[in-house]
Amino acid sequence: MNKRLSITVFSFRLVLVLLVLLCASSCNNKTKEIIAENEFYTCSMDPQIMEKQAGMCPICKMPLAKVMIDKSQIRLIHLSDEQMKLGNIQTDTLRIDSIWNEKTLSGVFTINQNCQQQISSRFNGRIEKLYFKIPGQEIKEGDLIYEVYSRDLMQAEEEYLFALNNNKALGANGYLIEPAKNKLLLWGLTDNQIRELEEQKQARIINPIYSKVSGTATEISFKEGDYISEGSSLFKLADFSSLWVEAQVYTNELQLIEKGAKLQVIPEAFPEEVMEGEIDFSNPELQAETKINLIRIKIENKRKQFLPGMMVFVLIKTKPEPAVSLPIDAVIQSGQQSHVWLRNKDGSFEARKVNTGIQTNAKIEILNGLKEGEIVVTSGAYLIYSDYVFKKGIYPLNKDGTHSTMSKKGTGNF
Numbered sequence: 001m002n003k004r005l006s007i008t009v010f011s012f013r014l015v016l017v018l019l020v021l022l023c024a025s026s027c028n029n030k031t032k033e034i035i036a037e038n039e040f041y042t043c044s045m046d047p048q049i050m051e052k053q054a055g056m057c058p059i060c061k062m063p064l065a066k067v068m069i070d071k072s073q074i075r076l077i078h079l080s081d082e083q084m085k086l087g088n089i090q091t092d093t094l095r096i097d098s099i100w101n102e103k104t105l106s107g108v109f110t111i112n113q114n115c116q117q118q119i120s121s122r123f124n125g126r127i128e129k130l131y132f133k134i135p136g137q138e139i140k141e142g143d144l145i146y147e148v149y150s151r152d153l154m155q156a157e158e159e160y161l162f163a164l165n166n167n168k169a170l171g172a173n174g175y176l177i178e179p180a181k182n183k184l185l186l187w188g189l190t191d192n193q194i195r196e197l198e199e200q201k202q203a204r205i206i207n208p209i210y211s212k213v214s215g216t217a218t219e220i221s222f223k224e225g226d227y228i229s230e231g232s233s234l235f236k237l238a239d240f241s242s243l244w245v246e247a248q249v250y251t252n253e254l255q256l257i258e259k260g261a262k263l264q265v266i267p268e269a270f271p272e273e274v275m276e277g278e279i280d281f282s283n284p285e286l287q288a289e290t291k292i293n294l295i296r297i298k299i300e301n302k303r304k305q306f307l308p309g310m311m312v313f314v315l316i317k318t319k320p321e322p323a324v325s326l327p328i329d330a331v332i333q334s335g336q337q338s339h340v341w342l343r344n345k346d347g348s349f350e351a352r353k354v355n356t357g358i359q360t361n362a363k364i365e366i367l368n369g370l371k372e373g374e375i376v377v378t379s380g381a382y383l384i385y386s387d388y389v390f391k392k393g394i395y396p397l398n399k400d401g402t403h404s405t406m407s408k409k410g411t412g413n414f
Contacts, residue, residue: 039066039067040052040066040067041053041054041055041064041065041066041067042064042065042067043057043059043060043062043064043065044062044065045057045059045060045062046059046060049064051064054066075350075351075396076344076348076349076350077348077349077350077384077387077388077391078347078348078349079349079384079387083387084380087380087383087384088379088380089377089379089380089383089384090377090378090379090380091343091375091376091377091378092375092376092378093373093374093375093376094324094326094370094371094372094373094374094375094376095324095372095373096322096323096324096372097322097323097324097325097363098320098321098322098323098325099320099321099323099325099358099360099363099365100317100318100319100320100321100358100360101256101317101318101358101360102315102316102317102318102360102361103253103256103315103316104313104314104315104316105247105248105249105253105295105313105314105315105316106247106248106311106312106313106314107245107246107247107248107265107297107311107312107313107314108245108246108308108309108310108311108312109243109244109245109267109299109306109307109308109309109310109312110243110244110245110246110308110309111218111238111240111243111244111308112238112239112242112243112244112298113244114242115215115238115239115241115242116215116218116236116237116238116239117213117215117236117237117238117239118233118235118236118237119145119211119212119213119233119234119235119236119237120231120232120233120234121228121229121230121231121232121234122186122187122188122230123150123152123153123156123187123230124150124151124152124227124228124229124230125148125149125150125151125152125153125227125228126148126149126150126225126226126227126228127146127147127148127222127223127224127225127226127227127228128146128147128148128149128206128224128225129146129147129224130145130146130220130222130223130224131143131144131145131146132145132146132217132220132235133220133223134217134220135217135218135219135220136216136217136218137216137217138215138216138217139211139213139214139215139216139217139235139237140211140214141211141212141213141214142210142211143210143211144208144209144210145209145210145211145234145235146208146209146234147206147207147208147209148206148207148209148228149205149206149207150207153187153207154203154204154205154207155203156180156183156184156187157184157197157203157204158203159180159183160177160180160181160183160184160194160197161197161198161201161202161203162180163176163177163180164177164198165201181194184197188209188210188212189207190210193207193208213237214237214239215237215238215239215240216237216238216239216240217235217236217237218236218237218238219235219236220234220235221233221234221235221236222234238308240301240304240306240307240308241300241301241302241304242298242299242300242301243298243299243301243306243308244280244296244297244298244299245265245277245296245297245298245299245312245314246294246295246296247294247295247296247297247312247314248290248292248293248294249292249293249294249295250292250293251286251291251292251293254293256316256318257279257282257293257295257316262276262277262278262317263276263277263278263279263297263314263315263316263317264276264277264314264315264317265277265297265299265312265313265314265315266312266313266314266315267306267310267311267312267313268310268311268312268313269310269311270305270306273305275299275300277297277298277299278297279295279296279297280296280297280298281295281296282294282295282296283295295314297314323357323358323365323366324365324366324370324372325363325364325365325366326340326363326364326366326376326378327362327363327364327378327379328359328360328361328362328363328364329378329379329381329382330364330376330377330378330379330381331354331356331364331366331381332351332381332382332385333356337353337397338353338354338355338356339351339352339353339354339396339397340352340354340366340369340370340376340377340381341376341377341381341384341385342370342374342375342376342377343375343376343377349377349384349388350396351385351388351396351397352369352370353369353397354366354367354368354369354370355367355368355369
């Protein structure tokens with residue numbers, strides 16, 4: 001009995017082993033799918049996925065679909081006439097142009113110190129009435145600026161009246177009159193005031209003082225009731241019809257600065273009023289606290305629309321030099337590298353790596369990567385780049401066109 005049971009168990013095990021071997025042989029004999037070189041399994045949602053076997057997309061988990069891809073066309077993109085019109089795609093033939101280095105500096109309008117004047121007291125006295133009390137007020141030549149009580153001035157007037165009244169009696173023949181009159185003129189009295197003095201024949205206790213100059217009051221040092229002495233500065237005036245623009249220059253920008261260099265001055269409050277100017281002064285040493293250099297530009301301000309303290313931009317340009325240049329928007333500058341889009345003879349577009357140099361607000365210099373005569377996209381390059389990445393799912397300058405800019409996972413190989 002035990003012998004029969006042992007034979008039965010052995011037979012069962014033998015059959016089981018044969019079945020396993022048969023299944024394994026069947027799996028090994030299963031033929032692998034053979035697809036053409038230009039056939040790939042890709043995902044409609046993530047076209048950068050390109051596999052040689054069917055399966056699931058590693059990104060979105062959708063089934064991969066078989067497509068045919070021409071290697072020679074992987075770097076090219078085609079646009080219809082309607083797409084080019086809607087995207088404002090424009091091209092131009094590459095040629096030698098000129099470019100210059102430029103730098104925009106920030107500055108501020110300041111008072112032209114060469115146009116400053118001062119009204120000072122020419123005698124001792126006390127201010128009885130002040131007619132201009134607030135800095136910023138405009139003072140014109142001939143304006144009454146203050147009234148003063150001065151014993152010295154009264155004495156000078158009395159001396160002049162004495163010379164007039166006693167000229168003949170002293171037999172001076174005018175010798176005493178002219179010095180006394182000149183003294184009054186030097187002390188600030190006008191010819192009209194002297195004629196009034198001659199008519200009244202009496203020295204004034206309070207004398208009005210008129211301005212001999214014009215300008216905007218930037219500083220008023222005294223007020224009514226204050227005593228003044230000979231030489232005291234009463235008013236500081238500035239002529240705002242001419243201003244300075246002071247701009248700061250960093251050490252790495254000093255090579256752009258030279259006295260007499262032409263530049264543009266653009267007021268922040270009036271950007272449409274661009275003015276031409278030249279460097280009038282460049283500080284020979286760096287400012288100790290900031291380690292920057294100061295330049296100064298003289299600006300005419302006939303309408304006096306610009307005021308000290310207003311912000312301004314200073315655009316400095318070097319001399320133009322011949323170079324291959326493109327509009328700034330024609331170059332795609334990314335963290336990886338810079339490239340432009342060329343239009344081929346068949347109408348397709350292809351990316352080309354370039355190295356760039358000087359860059360202005362409108363142009364950028366191309367050091368190498370392009371040849372004169374090639375047709376370059378000058379407008380709409382970013383739209384072509386976006387459309388390429390959307391359709392191909394890859395960065396246009398990758399060596400084999402397989403590494404995606406969209407994902408690092410599931411990148412197949414050709």
